[in-house]
């Protein structure tokens with residue numbers, strides 16, 4: 302199942318589910334994108350609402366189809382200047398969120414957010 306196909310952002314309830322939801326960095330980037338733009342990507346540079354280009358070799362970077370400027374999903378987060386793979390950050394955030402009572406997608410996103 303594609304993360305982007307779900308109306309609500311999922312929160313993995315178990316390790317197998319985590320691995321299914323976030324098999325790679327691209328899946329993690331897609332989750333961050335969905336968390337930021339629930340209604341779909343809005344270019345912060347020109348304001349156009351449209352599917353951006355995604356760069357396969359650089360998960361977390363989106364490029365506007367209209368103005369061609371790039372937007373970093375990780376700007377302002379702990380992941381911004383790190384060379385650690387997104388999937389590792391996601392795992393760490395999952396562990397922290399799952400230590401807290403009433404773990405939820407919201408807490409999970411807080412771990413990953415700016």
Ligand SMILES: [Zn+2]
Pocket residue numbers: 344345346347348349365366367368369370
């Ligand atoms: Zn733009």
